[in-house]
Amino acid sequence: MGGVQAVSAVEPPGIRISEIFGPTIQGEGVLIGQPTVFVRTGGCDYRCAWCDSLHAVDSRFRDDWRPMSIEQIWAQVRVLSGGEPLMVSLSGGNPAIQPLGDLIARGHQDGYRFALETQGSMARDWFSMLDVLVLSPKPPSSRMSVDRAQFEACLDAAQGKPLTVLKLVVFGDADYDFARDVAARYPHLPTYLQPGNHTPPSADAVDGPVDIDGVMQRMEWLVDKVTQDRWFQARVLPQLHVLLWGNKRGV
Amino acid sequence: MGGVQAVSAVEPPGIRISEIFGPTIQGEGVLIGQPTVFVRTGGCDYRCAWCDSLHAVDSRFRDDWRPMSIEQIWAQVRVLSGGEPLMVSLSGGNPAIQPLGDLIARGHQDGYRFALETQGSMARDWFSMLDVLVLSPKPPSSRMSVDRAQFEACLDAAQGKPLTVLKLVVFGDADYDFARDVAARYPHLPTYLQPGNHTPPSADAVDGPVDIDGVMQRMEWLVDKVTQDRWFQARVLPQLHVLLWGNKRGV
Numbered sequence: 001m002g003g004v005q006a007v008s009a010v011e012p013p014g015i016r017i018s019e020i021f022g023p024t025i026q027g028e029g030v031l032i033g034q035p036t037v038f039v040r041t042g043g044c045d046y047r048c049a050w051c052d053s054l055h056a057v058d059s060r061f062r063d064d065w066r067p068m069s070i071e072q073i074w075a076q077v078r079v080l081s082g083g084e085p086l087m088v089s090l091s092g093g094n095p096a097i098q099p100l101g102d103l104i105a106r107g108h109q110d111g112y113r114f115a116l117e118t119q120g121s122m123a124r125d126w127f128s129m130l131d132v133l134v135l136s137p138k139p140p141s142s143r144m145s146v147d148r149a150q151f152e153a154c155l156d157a158a159q160g161k162p163l164t165v166l167k168l169v170v171f172g173d174a175d176y177d178f179a180r181d182v183a184a185r186y187p188h189l190p191t192y193l194q195p196g197n198h199t200p201p202s203a204d205a206v207d208g209p210v211d212i213d214g215v216m217q218r219m220e221w222l223v224d225k226v227t228q229d230r231w232f233q234a235r236v237l238p239q240l241h242v243l244l245w246g247n248k249r250g251v
Numbered sequence: 252m253g254g255v256q257a258v259s260a261v262e263p264p265g266i267r268i269s270e271i272f273g274p275t276i277q278g279e280g281v282l283i284g285q286p287t288v289f290v291r292t293g294g295c296d297y298r299c300a301w302c303d304s305l306h307a308v309d310s311r312f313r314d315d316w317r318p319m320s321i322e323q324i325w326a327q328v329r330v331l332s333g334g335e336p337l338m339v340s341l342s343g344g345n346p347a348i349q350p351l352g353d354l355i356a357r358g359h360q361d362g363y364r365f366a367l368e369t370q371g372s373m374a375r376d377w378f379s380m381l382d383v384l385v386l387s388p389k390p391p392s393s394r395m396s397v398d399r400a401q402f403e404a405c406l407d408a409a410q411g412k413p414l415t416v417l418k419l420v421v422f423g424d425a426d427y428d429f430a431r432d433v434a435a436r437y438p439h440l441p442t443y444l445q446p447g448n449h450t451p452p453s454a455d456a457v458d459g460p461v462d463i464d465g466v467m468q469r470m471e472w473l474v475d476k477v478t479q480d481r482w483f484q485a486r487v488l489p490q491l492h493v494l495l496w497g498n499k500r501g502v
Contacts (some may be wrong), residue, residue, distance in 0.1 A: 023478040025487050032283065033443070033486035035478055086483035192284070216495060223495075227274045227286055232337035235284035236276050243494060244467060244474075 014067035015098045018042040018056035020076050021250045023086060027241030029134055029167045029192045031115055036087045037080050039073060039103075041065075044093040045121055048142035050171070050196055054203035055249070056093040061203060070102050077107070085111035087131075094118055096154075101126030117167070120146070123153035130162040135189070137182055139168065139175035141196065155186075165189055170222055171196035183234065191234045193226065195219045201247035208247040215242060265318035266349045269293040269307035271327050272501040274337060278492030280385055280418045280443040282366055287338045288331050290324060290354075292316075295344040296372055299393035301422070301447055305454035306500070307344040312454060321353050328358070336362035338382075345369055347405075352377030368418070371397070374404035381413035386440075388433055390419065390426035392447065406437075416440055421473055422447035434485065442485045444477065446470045452498035459498040466493060 022037035042065030044057040055061050068076075077088060088107055090100055096118045104114045104126060115132035127133055137151060138144040158164055166189045168179035175196070183191040195218035201208035219238045226234050245251045273288035293316030295308040306312050319327075328339060339358055341351055347369045355365045355377060366383035378384055388402060389395040409415055417440045419430035426447070434442040446469035452459035470489045477485050496502045 023481075023483065025474050025478075033488040035483040035485070035487075081483070082481050084481040084483055086481075220495060223276050227276075230274075230333050230335040230337075232274065232286040232332070232335060234286070236286075237284040238491070238494075240489070244471060 014069045015073060015100065015103065016042040016065040017068045017073060018053075018061070018065050018093065019250065020073065020080065022080055024251050025240070026087070026089060026115075027239050027244075028194060029117075029237060030163070030165045030190065031087060031089075031132065032237055032240055034087050036089045036115075037077050038089045038091060039077065039095075041090070041092045041095045041098045041100075043097050045097065046094065046119055046138060046142070046144045048138055048144055050141065050198065050200055052197055052200035052247070053091075053093065054201075056091075058203050070106055073103060074106050077112070078110070081112075083110075085113070087113050087115060090114060090116040092118075094122065096122040096124050096127075099126075100124075101129060104129045118154070119144075120151040120154045123150060123157040125157055127154060127157040128159040128161045130158070133158050133162040133164045134167050135164065136167040136169070139170065139178040141171040141175050142169075166191045167194060168192070169194050169196050171198065171218070176222075176225055179234075180229075180231065183231075187233075193222055193234050193236045195222050195236075195238060197239060197242055197247075199247070201249070207249065210242055210246040212243065212246070215239075265320045266324060266351065266354065267293040267316040268319045268324060269304075269312070269316050269344065270501065271324065271331070273331055275502050276491070277338070277340060277366075278490050278495075279445060280368075280488060281414070281416045281441065282338060282340075282383060283488055283491055285338050287340045287366075288328050289340045289342060290328065290346075292341070292343045292346045292349045292351075294348050296348065297345065297370055297389060297393070297395045299389055299395055301392065301449065301451055303448055303451035303498070304342075304344065305452075307342075309454050321357055324354055325357050328363070329361070332363075334361075336364070338364050338366055341365060341367040343369075345373065347373040347375050347378075350377075351375075352380060355380045369405070370395075371402040371405045374401060374408040376408055378405060378408040379410040379412045381409070384409050384413040384415045385418050386415065387418040387420070390421065390429040392422040392426050393420075417442045418445060419443070420445050420447050422449065422469070427473075427476055430485075431480075431482065434482075438484075444473055444485050444487045446473050446487075446489060448490060448493055448498075450498070452500070461493055461497040463494065463497070466490075 018040045026036045113131040117134040120135040199211040269291045277287045364382040368385040371386040450462040
């Protein structure tokens with residue numbers, strides 16, 4: 001207890017930020033192609049086997065995560081966007097770890113919109129303030145397991161207010177079956193399937209190599225699966241930023 | 252006059268179909284990634300310099316366009332989709348040339364949805380029956396010119412009922428300026444920008460070569476333009492089917 005308090009005492013207040021970058025286009029899912037500034041928080045309660053954002057997840061990089069106040073973060077978003085309202089993507093790591101409600105309120109004052117992407121392992125009451133909530137439960141290939149009660153709690157917290165969608169990463173048949181199962185459980189949520197990047201960057205790399213041909217083959221495989229199974233409600237989209245810029249960070 | 256009547260008399264009734272294929276994913280614009288069956292009609296009132304569907308446009312291919320009845324078309328869509336409702340894309344050529352209202356009504360009976368893509372040069376009262384209307388006025392590089400009165404008439408015909416969006420192809424600065432101008436004129440319409448394919452297939456080719464690197468460079472250029480100009484309402488998307496399958500027809 002004393003130790004926990006001591007750690008609390010030395011940790012500066014604010015939101016732990018891994019990086020803020022943009023504007024660039026959103027590369028994935030429901031907002032694909034949308035000009036966006038990304039606010040990536042540091043820290044995650046998961047350790048997905050194929051995580052493509054380890055620099056925002058692995059506690060080895062904790063020293064790179066800068067604690068920032070709402071006003072510091074907001075000033076940076078405003079500079080990057082030239083004060084012109086746009087979509088802000090709150091990502092991570094798991095951004096639900098951080099207290100982001102006040103940031104969303106601040107941005108809404110200026111006419112910005114907010115999308116959050118999370119695995120759905122931590123529900124926050126400020127989810128209802130979001131414009132877009134992307135729930136991305138992790139499939140078997142991640143070697144993580146879904147806490148269904150928490151996932152339900154995330155939906156409850158959203159109160160149906162943001163546009164809420166499922167984004168499901170698929171590396172193979174087991175992931176595909178998982179995706180079908182999740183989508184069947186939540187038929188009212190638009191479903192986006194995404195082939196996995198089997199060549200994610202290492203945590204230290206800022207521009208690691210990526211196997212584009214392999215990614216495209218997985219994309220074709222996924223399109224074939226969906227059309228053969230007549231799963232016509234699902235949308236299948238690659239990671240556009242990976243096709244455009246490989247594993248380069250900050251684009 | 253006699254000649255025209257003679258031609259009319261020998262032309263069989265029905266809708267002129269260039270090809271029906273799918274299901275595959277929609278590669279462009281607002282429905283990108285959506286499993287879709289494509290019904291491509293034959294014939295066009297435009298001859299865009301960079302047309303990528305000449306086999307459905309050039310009257311040299313008129314003999315390949317099969318006149319089909321509503322029931323024939325619908326039977327084929329049902330076979331391709333296994334009777335499972337999905338999105339049907341009506342494309343061309345300019346599908347607005349054909350009388351498609353009864354086809355849409357027939358499909359709606361079975362729970363299918365319909366998207367139409369047209370340059371907006373011909374208004375039809377059945378536009379209001381559509382689920383999605385994609386208006387794609389052609390930019391200067393096409394060497395076509397927009398008939399603003401007809402374009403307005405298309406919007407009027409839609410009566411605000413389908414989800415109506417702009418899709419603007421951009422090959423260079425003049426096209427970009429055109430796109431900005433059109434989007435500014437219709438701020439209530441979601442705008443999708445698409446880098447042009449400068450290596451379109453020839454009319455005879457079923458799988459012509461495509462310069463993917465060049466397409467990607469144009470995509471990056473367009474993302475840079477949009478973000479530098481802070482045109483944050485526009486979404487920028489490549490032709491996903493071209494990235495996946497090149498100029499191959501029927502996917």
